[in-house]
Amino acid sequence: MTFDEVVKLISTWPKNKDVPRLVQAAYEKAEGEEKFLIGKATESLYVAAEDEYDLRIISSQLEGN
8 A cells, every 4th residue: 555545544534443454554564765654644543533442443553552
């Protein structure tokens, strides 16, 4: 998944609760600048989270908690 695809996917968060998992998978496969950009884009998930439940989803998928 490209950075542009990740950005489009992130725009569906928090309605689509699969986004953190899918972004993490894209991050793990990415290399170089693409990996850096995807990593930075994940910050927007935290900003758009609507409640504690959303934050827990992000934490479990991106941080492995």
